[in-house]
Amino acid sequence: MTTPTDETTPDGTKATGYAAEPPVRLNWSQHAPEVYKAMLRLDTAARRGLDPKLYELVKIRASQLNHCAFCLDMHTKDALAAGESVERIVQLGAWEESRHFYTEKELAAIGLTEAVTVLTDGFVPDEVYEQAAAHFEEAELAQLISAIAVINAWNRFGVTCRMTPGHYRPGQHG
Numbered sequence: 001m002t003t004p005t006d007e008t009t010p011d012g013t014k015a016t017g018y019a020a021e022p023p024v025r026l027n028w029s030q031h032a033p034e035v036y037k038a039m040l041r042l043d044t045a046a047r048r049g050l051d052p053k054l055y056e057l058v059k060i061r062a063s064q065l066n067h068c069a070f071c072l073d074m075h076t077k078d079a080l081a082a083g084e085s086v087e088r089i090v091q092l093g094a095w096e097e098s099r100h101f102y103t104e105k106e107l108a109a110i111g112l113t114e115a116v117t118v119l120t121d122g123f124v125p126d127e128v129y130e131q132a133a134a135h136f137e138e139a140e141l142a143q144l145i146s147a148i149a150v151i152n153a154w155n156r157f158g159v160t161c162r163m164t165p166g167h168y169r170p171g172q173h174g
Helices: 033-047 052-066 069-081 086-094 104-117 126-135 138-160
Strands: none
Touching (some): 033 138, 052 069, 052 086, 052 104, 052 138, 069 086, 104 126, 104 138, 126 138
8 A cells, every 4th residue: 555655646746645546447458459449440430520629528528427537537638638628628517507608519419418328218319319410410410429329338448447547648549
Protein backbone atom coordinates (compact mmCIF):
# COMPACT_ATOMS: atom_id res chain seq x y z
CA MET A 1 0.00 0.00 0.00
CA THR A 2 1.26 3.47 -0.81
CA THR A 3 1.15 6.47 1.42
CA PRO A 4 -0.24 9.80 0.22
CA THR A 5 3.29 11.13 -0.22
CA ASP A 6 4.13 8.20 -2.54
CA GLU A 7 1.10 8.71 -4.77
CA THR A 8 0.84 10.87 -7.85
CA THR A 9 -2.27 12.19 -9.55
CA PRO A 10 -3.07 11.21 -13.14
CA ASP A 11 -1.35 14.39 -14.36
CA GLY A 12 1.90 13.36 -12.62
CA THR A 13 1.83 15.77 -9.68
CA LYS A 14 2.24 14.65 -6.07
CA ALA A 15 -1.02 13.66 -4.44
CA THR A 16 -2.02 14.33 -0.88
CA GLY A 17 -4.89 12.31 0.48
CA TYR A 18 -6.30 11.00 -2.79
CA ALA A 19 -7.88 7.56 -2.83
CA ALA A 20 -5.74 4.80 -4.29
CA GLU A 21 -6.16 4.13 -7.99
CA PRO A 22 -8.03 0.85 -8.44
CA PRO A 23 -6.34 -1.84 -10.50
CA VAL A 24 -7.59 -2.69 -13.96
CA ARG A 25 -9.56 -5.94 -13.81
CA LEU A 26 -8.54 -7.16 -17.24
CA ASN A 27 -6.49 -5.71 -20.06
CA TRP A 28 -8.97 -7.00 -22.62
CA SER A 29 -7.25 -5.36 -25.59
CA GLN A 30 -4.13 -7.38 -24.84
CA HIS A 31 -6.04 -10.64 -24.50
CA ALA A 32 -8.47 -10.03 -27.40
CA PRO A 33 -6.31 -8.00 -29.79
CA GLU A 34 -8.34 -8.83 -32.89
CA VAL A 35 -11.53 -7.62 -31.23
CA TYR A 36 -9.74 -4.45 -30.12
CA LYS A 37 -8.44 -3.80 -33.65
CA ALA A 38 -11.91 -4.42 -35.08
CA MET A 39 -13.39 -1.97 -32.57
CA LEU A 40 -10.84 0.67 -33.62
CA ARG A 41 -11.78 0.15 -37.27
CA LEU A 42 -15.49 0.29 -36.41
CA ASP A 43 -14.93 3.50 -34.44
CA THR A 44 -13.08 5.07 -37.36
CA ALA A 45 -15.85 4.09 -39.77
CA ALA A 46 -18.60 5.36 -37.44
CA ARG A 47 -17.09 8.84 -37.06
CA ARG A 48 -16.90 9.51 -40.83
CA GLY A 49 -18.91 12.51 -41.87
CA LEU A 50 -19.79 13.61 -38.33
CA ASP A 51 -18.70 16.94 -36.89
CA PRO A 52 -15.85 16.19 -34.44
CA LYS A 53 -17.38 18.27 -31.63
CA LEU A 54 -20.79 16.63 -32.05
CA TYR A 55 -19.13 13.23 -32.14
CA GLU A 56 -17.38 13.90 -28.82
CA LEU A 57 -20.55 15.27 -27.20
CA VAL A 58 -22.34 12.03 -28.14
CA LYS A 59 -19.49 9.95 -26.71
CA ILE A 60 -19.42 11.98 -23.50
CA ARG A 61 -23.18 11.75 -22.97
CA ALA A 62 -23.31 7.98 -23.53
CA SER A 63 -20.30 7.56 -21.23
CA GLN A 64 -22.02 9.63 -18.53
CA LEU A 65 -25.11 7.44 -18.75
CA ASN A 66 -23.03 4.25 -18.67
CA HIS A 67 -20.79 5.51 -15.84
CA CYS A 68 -17.64 4.81 -17.86
CA ALA A 69 -14.97 6.94 -16.19
CA PHE A 70 -12.27 5.85 -18.64
CA CYS A 71 -14.31 6.97 -21.66
CA LEU A 72 -15.36 10.19 -19.91
CA ASP A 73 -11.70 11.00 -19.33
CA MET A 74 -10.82 10.24 -22.94
CA HIS A 75 -13.68 12.02 -24.65
CA THR A 76 -13.73 15.15 -22.52
CA LYS A 77 -10.03 15.59 -23.28
CA ASP A 78 -10.58 14.91 -26.99
CA ALA A 79 -13.54 17.33 -27.03
CA LEU A 80 -11.43 20.07 -25.45
CA ALA A 81 -8.66 19.37 -27.97
CA ALA A 82 -11.26 19.67 -30.78
CA GLY A 83 -12.19 23.13 -29.49
CA GLU A 84 -15.24 22.27 -27.40
CA SER A 85 -15.86 24.55 -24.41
CA VAL A 86 -15.60 23.43 -20.81
CA GLU A 87 -18.99 25.01 -20.16
CA ARG A 88 -20.80 22.88 -22.77
CA ILE A 89 -19.07 19.72 -21.54
CA VAL A 90 -20.03 20.47 -17.94
CA GLN A 91 -23.65 21.26 -18.87
CA LEU A 92 -24.04 18.05 -20.86
CA GLY A 93 -25.00 16.10 -17.75
CA ALA A 94 -28.05 18.37 -17.40
CA TRP A 95 -28.63 19.07 -21.10
CA GLU A 96 -32.42 19.13 -20.83
CA GLU A 97 -32.17 22.06 -18.41
CA SER A 98 -29.29 23.62 -20.36
CA ARG A 99 -30.73 23.44 -23.88
CA HIS A 100 -29.62 26.99 -24.67
CA PHE A 101 -25.98 25.79 -24.71
CA TYR A 102 -26.60 23.58 -27.77
CA THR A 103 -27.92 23.85 -31.31
CA GLU A 104 -31.17 22.12 -32.24
CA LYS A 105 -29.14 19.59 -34.23
CA GLU A 106 -26.92 18.86 -31.22
CA LEU A 107 -29.98 18.52 -28.98
CA ALA A 108 -31.48 16.01 -31.40
CA ALA A 109 -28.21 14.02 -31.38
CA ILE A 110 -27.96 14.12 -27.59
CA GLY A 111 -31.60 13.03 -27.24
CA LEU A 112 -31.04 10.15 -29.65
CA THR A 113 -27.86 9.19 -27.78
CA GLU A 114 -29.81 9.00 -24.56
CA ALA A 115 -32.65 6.97 -26.10
CA VAL A 116 -30.30 4.47 -27.77
CA THR A 117 -28.10 4.17 -24.66
CA VAL A 118 -30.91 3.73 -22.14
CA LEU A 119 -33.30 1.26 -23.73
CA THR A 120 -35.45 0.97 -20.61
CA ASP A 121 -38.65 0.73 -22.63
CA GLY A 122 -37.03 -1.57 -25.17
CA PHE A 123 -37.19 0.90 -28.05
CA VAL A 124 -36.23 4.37 -29.24
CA PRO A 125 -39.36 6.57 -29.09
CA ASP A 126 -40.68 7.76 -32.46
CA GLU A 127 -40.53 11.42 -31.44
CA VAL A 128 -36.84 11.15 -30.51
CA TYR A 129 -35.99 9.43 -33.79
CA GLU A 130 -38.11 11.89 -35.81
CA GLN A 131 -36.39 14.84 -34.12
CA ALA A 132 -32.99 13.45 -35.12
CA ALA A 133 -34.22 12.62 -38.63
CA ALA A 134 -35.37 16.24 -39.02
CA HIS A 135 -31.82 17.50 -38.41
CA PHE A 136 -29.68 14.84 -40.10
CA GLU A 137 -29.74 13.55 -43.65
CA GLU A 138 -30.19 9.77 -43.76
CA ALA A 139 -26.49 9.00 -44.36
CA GLU A 140 -25.41 11.27 -41.52
CA LEU A 141 -28.12 9.83 -39.27
CA ALA A 142 -26.85 6.33 -40.02
CA GLN A 143 -23.34 7.47 -39.03
CA LEU A 144 -24.69 9.04 -35.83
CA ILE A 145 -26.53 5.85 -34.86
CA SER A 146 -23.34 3.90 -35.60
CA ALA A 147 -21.28 6.24 -33.41
CA ILE A 148 -23.78 5.84 -30.56
CA ALA A 149 -23.69 2.05 -30.85
CA VAL A 150 -19.89 2.01 -30.93
CA ILE A 151 -19.43 4.19 -27.83
CA ASN A 152 -21.91 2.00 -25.97
CA ALA A 153 -19.78 -1.04 -26.85
CA TRP A 154 -16.60 0.77 -25.74
CA ASN A 155 -18.32 1.74 -22.47
CA ARG A 156 -19.16 -1.87 -21.76
CA PHE A 157 -15.53 -2.90 -22.18
CA GLY A 158 -14.36 0.02 -20.04
CA VAL A 159 -16.81 -0.51 -17.18
CA THR A 160 -16.55 -4.31 -17.13
CA CYS A 161 -12.75 -4.36 -17.22
CA ARG A 162 -12.54 -1.35 -14.89
CA MET A 163 -10.25 0.62 -17.18
CA THR A 164 -8.56 3.38 -15.19
CA PRO A 165 -9.25 7.03 -16.08
CA GLY A 166 -6.74 9.81 -15.84
CA HIS A 167 -3.88 8.66 -18.01
CA TYR A 168 -5.26 9.42 -21.47
CA ARG A 169 -3.72 12.16 -23.62
CA PRO A 170 -5.83 13.83 -26.37
CA GLY A 171 -5.62 12.05 -29.70
CA GLN A 172 -3.89 9.03 -28.19
CA HIS A 173 -6.39 6.52 -29.63
CA GLY A 174 -7.97 8.56 -32.39
